[in-house]
Amino acid sequence: MLIQLITGGLAIGSVYALIALALVLIYKGSRLLNLAQGELVTIAAYFSLAILTQARLPYLAGLVPAVILAGVFALIVERIVIRPVVSSEEWSILLATWGVSITIRGLIGLIWGHEPRPLPSPFTGQHLHWGAYALSAQEMVIIVTSLFMLLIFYLFFKGTKAGLAMQVVADNQMGASLCGISVGRINALTWMISGMVAAVAGITISPIFFLQVEMGFELLLSAFSAAVLGGFGSIVGAIIGGYLLGIIQAVTGGYMPEAIKSSVPFALLILVLVIRPTGLFGKAGVEKK
Amino acid sequence: MNAPLNRNRILWALLAICLLLIPLGMSNYLTYLINLSGIYAIAIIGLNILMGRGGQMFFGPVALMAMGAYGAASLANHLNFPFYISIPLSGVITSILSLTIAFPALRLRGLYLAMVSVGYHFILEQIIGGWDSFTGGYNGLNLKKASLGGIQLASDKAFYYIILLAVVLCFLGARNLMKMRVGRAIWALGQDPVAASIQGINVTSYKIAAFMVCAFYCGISGGLLAHYLRYITPYHFTIAIAIMLLVGMIVGGWGSLGGSIMGGFFVTFLPEVIGFFKDSFLGASVALYDAQETISGILIIVVVIFIPKGLAEWVKEFKSRWSYHQREGGDSDR
DSSP states (O other), rough: HHHHHHHHHHHHHHHHHHHHHHHHHHHHHSSSEEEEEEEHHHHHHHHHHHHHHHOOHHHHHHHHHHHHHHHHHHHHHHHIIIIIHHOOOOHHHHHHHHHHEEEEEEEEHHHHHHHOOOOTTTTOOEEEETTTEEEHHHHHHHHHHHHHHHHHHHHHHHHHHHHHHHHHHHHHHHHHHHHTTHHHHHHHHHHHHHHHHHHHHHHHTTTTBBTTTTTTHHHHHHHHHHHHHHTTTTTTHHHHHHHHHHHHHHHHHHSSOHHHTHHHHHHHHHHHHHOOOTTTTTTOOOOOO | OOOOOOOOHHHHHHHHHHHHGGGGOOOOOHHHHHHHHHHHHHHHHHHIIIIIIIIOOOOHHHHHHHHHHHHHHHHHEEEEEEEOHHHHHHHHHHHHHHHHHHHHHTTTOOOHHHHHHHHHHHHHHHHHHHHHHHHHHGGOOOOOOOOETEEOOHHHHHHHHHHHHHHHHHHHHHHHHHHHHHHHHHHHHHHHHHHHTOOOOOOOOHHHHHHHHHHHHHHHHHHHHHHHHHEEOOOSSSSSHHHHHHHHHHOOOOOOHHHHHHHHHHHHHHHHHHHHHHHHOTTTTOOHHHHHHHHHHHHHHHHHHHHHTOOHHHHHHHHHHHHHHHHHHHHHOO
């Protein structure tokens, strides 16, 4: 029982981790909270639905074009909406991202409608047997895919020039532009990567939870809690916070009434912010703006 | 003996007469929309004091509205309070209950407060949904008809005057409050808390004061909503409405009280206007809700990019241009 709960928690936790990573990346790059991150997850899942049903590709092969499409979509959003407002005040950027979020939700409703749809996956309902335990195959796919994604991201971040430039921009924008890094271009790249990371989360989770217009917002809130748990602004913290939140949620959901499960992220969020606002990995003294 | 009748005074008198006569020539539905706009405008005024002036990113005004609504409902149902007592009292109750978010908020800034207040909203929504014996859960709660001196006030038009009075009182109250010590202190801490504390402003207590004022307004708005609709459910207090109020505030004008009222009308009428034009422009097969969401989303983006200061600033600009031309005309006469 506990093992199944924990693997389930790890699966949902890796989804939180990916979305929290996307949130933190954008936050570090341009000091803004992207309220549309959840909808970028949703639309990626719908892209994959369209690709899988129209092109009849196998599940894992259909994942790649959907992720790329989601990245391009995030790039367009950055160019059209975010760049014109990026130098204005905090709340107006926040509101602009909220506008993006509503627009995407409306568009998804217009195109695909509101009834929950399953994303076909060959792993749904399959189980891996390991000793006495039966583990859901789709959950394993989520865990493995997200670990793979994190590995790619790590290699990109540490090993390429663009990744290095992203770190520099996150550290000091002025210094970065003095070194000849185009901050605008790096921010666009950050958005694209965030879109792609979130897309993997959306596409892998959708076979378990049905595709729904509203799924993104809930994921966003949980991912934000995860990011705060890890210390908002820390990439490692976001990932670990995501896994932790997933496990905590699954275990409390398993032993306590189901209704409590959805309050866990918020309760945790308020607890962390009141007791240790810097989270697990945050640096003390960082301006909490 | 009499003060000179200047143009401003005539305009105000005309406005007052128009406001009093408006419902006579209107359909019930239009009156309903205007009433709703007024109710939301009150909540937006409160939000504007906390966010626009106080600089606190608070996303939970609808949680406060819900407290006010359920507070007013239980006062009216269990204690038989008339509406003109239960509504102001619900404002007071809400401002006391708002301490539950004001204290955690003292440690939070910016985005953190924003997300915690979203969490606060969801927790409250679950409490309302789950506490069947008090709130009626998702089945909702019915209220008796409001009555004044034995006359039942049930029609939209009767409530129009109640809401009009409430909006006017709330607006004037907020305007005066903002000119008082409290209002200026709240404004100062919204500009820069550090600079404010150097000026001798007690940041902690004025932050709490800002929350309580906002909660008072939201509570009144919720109480009015409960008495007006006479049926409240958790569905009347969703996060979507909180965001709607936020949009109204920003569209009206960040920190502008007059803009808050415009914002209330904007968010209430926008979906109606979109619905009105939808069939001719998009075709009848397009789902109304989605069309409204898409178009309002795009409009939010457009407003943030192109009129970041809000409608109030527009009106001010227009007015100053107009009075400038008037004065010029007067000069040439001389």
